[in-house]
Amino acid sequence: MSASLLRFSSITKKIWMALLGIFLLIFLVVHLSINLCLLKSDPTWFNDAARFMGTNYVVKTFEVVLFAGFIFHILLGIILQVQNWMSRPVRYAVNNKSTTPFLSKYMIWTGGIVFIFLAIHLVNFWAMKLGWVGGPRFADGEPNFYQKAIDLFSIPAYSLFYIVLIIVLGFHLNHAFQAAFQTLGLNFTKYSKCIERFGMVYSIVVPLGFIIIPIYFLLIR
Amino acid sequence: MNLTLKIWRQKDAKSKGKFVIYKLDNISPNCSFLEMLDILNESLIRKNEEPVVFDHDCREGICGMCSLYINGRPHGPDDAVTACQLHMRKFKDGDTITVEPWRAKPFPVIKDLMVDRTAFDRIIQEGGYISVNTGGAMEANHILIPKPAAELSMDAAACIGCGACVAACKNASAMLFVSAKVSQFALLPQGRPEAKERVMKMVKMMDDLGFGNCTNTYACEAECPKSISRSNIARMNLEFICAKASWE
Numbered sequence: 001m002s003a004s005l006l007r008f009s010s011i012t013k014k015i016w017m018a019l020l021g022i023f024l025l026i027f028l029v030v031h032l033s034i035n036l037c038l039l040k041s042d043p044t045w046f047n048d049a050a051r052f053m054g055t056n057y058v059v060k061t062f063e064v065v066l067f068a069g070f071i072f073h074i075l076l077g078i079i080l081q082v083q084n085w086m087s088r089p090v091r092y093a094v095n096n097k098s099t100t101p102f103l104s105k106y107m108i109w110t111g112g113i114v115f116i117f118l119a120i121h122l123v124n125f126w127a128m129k130l131g132w133v134g135g136p137r138f139a140d141g142e143p144n145f146y147q148k149a150i151d152l153f154s155i156p157a158y159s160l161f162y163i164v165l166i167i168v169l170g171f172h173l174n175h176a177f178q179a180a181f182q183t184l185g186l187n188f189t190k191y192s193k194c195i196e197r198f199g200m201v202y203s204i205v206v207p208l209g210f211i212i213i214p215i216y217f218l219l220i221r
Numbered sequence: 222m223n224l225t226l227k228i229w230r231q232k233d234a235k236s237k238g239k240f241v242i243y244k245l246d247n248i249s250p251n252c253s254f255l256e257m258l259d260i261l262n263e264s265l266i267r268k269n270e271e272p273v274v275f276d277h278d279c280r281e282g283i284c285g286m287c288s289l290y291i292n293g294r295p296h297g298p299d300d301a302v303t304a305c306q307l308h309m310r311k312f313k314d315g316d317t318i319t320v321e322p323w324r325a326k327p328f329p330v331i332k333d334l335m336v337d338r339t340a341f342d343r344i345i346q347e348g349g350y351i352s353v354n355t356g357g358a359m360e361a362n363h364i365l366i367p368k369p370a371a372e373l374s375m376d377a378a379a380c381i382g383c384g385a386c387v388a389a390c391k392n393a394s395a396m397l398f399v400s401a402k403v404s405q406f407a408l409l410p411q412g413r414p415e416a417k418e419r420v421m422k423m424v425k426m427m428d429d430l431g432f433g434n435c436t437n438t439y440a441c442e443a444e445c446p447k448s449i450s451r452s453n454i455a456r457m458n459l460e461f462i463c464a465k466a467s468w469e
């Protein structure tokens with residue numbers, strides 16, 4: 001599989017990366033809107049949403065796309081990066097001083113940290129859903145994600161870790177948003193300033209939305 | 222001005238190079254960077270030492286030969302100029318200046334600061350032209366070209382093939398160069414008949430030669446002596462997508 005990924009041209013790899021990235025950007029908004037239900041002290045909001053996501057067939061189909069999206073986004077990101085390192089076998093003695101958007105140089109590292117977070121997140125929630133690890137459950141055996149989230153956020157160290165990693169995700173998204181449009185060739189029109197500004201707002205508002213939740217549990221509840 | 226130069230010296234393509242330090246006194250701030258290197262070379266020749274080899278030709282910013290990576294920036298600390306247009310007044314008295322060749326796998330060092338940029342010619346050979354039959358010249362206004370398209374095409378055609386974009390890019394990607402060469406034709410009616418084939422073949426050659434992949438870092442645009450815009454890269458990406466999607 002990775003051999004045929006390697007044979008893709010540089011631009012084809014980038015296009016897939018951007019398309020999957022945009023899918024992930026949309027997914028994050030859906031995920032956030034469900035998480036925000038945690039702010040209601042009445043747990044039925046969040047639990048209903050979680051149950052809908054876990055049982056609806058359209059959502060379940062998208063779950064497969066989501067997994068594939070993450071895997072290929074990450075795989076392509078690593079392949080591109082390794083090829084890029086190989087393109088300059090002899091490094092410069094003086095580090096490059098060209099003016100570039102700061103976060104653009106660290107996409108593989110911010111992406112890597114997001115991946116670590118993703119792995120922990122999957123162990124916490126997805127593995128619990130499958131019953132691979134224990135966790136709070138309702139009487140009918142369905143996983144109680146609301147209780148699980150509250151349990152985790154009531155550990156200050158976990159909340160802090162969560163906040164820091166979401167900030168790193170924000171760094172990744174800050175460059176990623178406009179980069180995806182550049183890669184898809186939609187960045188040379190009169191809309192490009194608009195895309196840039198929207199990307200900036202997205203990369204601040206979405207992480208902030210995620211961060212509000214642990215802060216709420218740490219400070220207010 | 223008194224300067225300390227740290228210059229990459231490499232006997233030939235196969236040797237291992239190293240930095241050599243030279244002291245230069247009494248350099249006029251009005252010297253160009255290449256004239257300063259000339260003064261250094263004259264003093265080396267007088268001492269019976271090998272002069273420093275560096276590429277140059279026009280010395281007026283149009284040929285793109287002067288490939289010097291100066292203090293961490295292609296063509297040095299000034300914006301939108303080539304190394305031959307760079308003046309010593311951009312440096313301070315007593316400065317140490319490090320000069321390196323372009324570093325990229327497809328640009329091997331020939332000697333000292335001179336690199337082989339045949340890779341760019343190979344990319345051009347894949348489609349950086351339009352095919353025209355010889356014969357009588359056409360009436361100039363036969364094919365109407367909208368003014369904005371003509372302007373954008375001319376902006377892209379300003380690329381002098383210097384390779385600073387590759388040298389600056391953390392991935393040694395040639396996307397700015399190739400996109401300028403694709404765009405200058407893609408924007409004009411004369412370039413359309415061969416447009417699909419051109420973009421696919423030039424991108425393939427760029428990949429085969431071992432240039433890196435673009436990660437939208439835009440160091441290329443920041444260092445280009447001709448201020449070629451990154452919007453050309455977006456345009457090439459779209460050209461590529463359309464060519465792939467409609468290929469028969």
Ligand code: HEM
Pocket residue numbers: 014017018021022024025028073074077078081107108110111112114115118172173175176177179180181183184435436437
């Ligand atoms: C929720 C998670 C993520 C989202 C929403 C996301 C989104 C994006 C988007 C939209 C891009 C821009 C594509 C382009 O440049 O055309 C991108 C680039 C990139 N991502 Fe992610 N990504 C995520 C997670 C990851 C992970 C886990 C990695 C793991 C290594 C990663 C590595 C990269 C790399 C290396 C780039 C390339 C930078 C570039 O080409 O500009 N990403 N990401």
Ligand code: SF4
Pocket residue numbers: 285379380381382383384385386387397398401441444445446447448449
């Ligand atoms: S795009 Fe700019 S930096 Fe790159 S080769 Fe052309 S003139 Fe040089």
Ligand code: FES
Pocket residue numbers: 276277278279280281282283284285286287303304305306
């Ligand atoms: S020598 Fe021709 S551009 Fe510098």
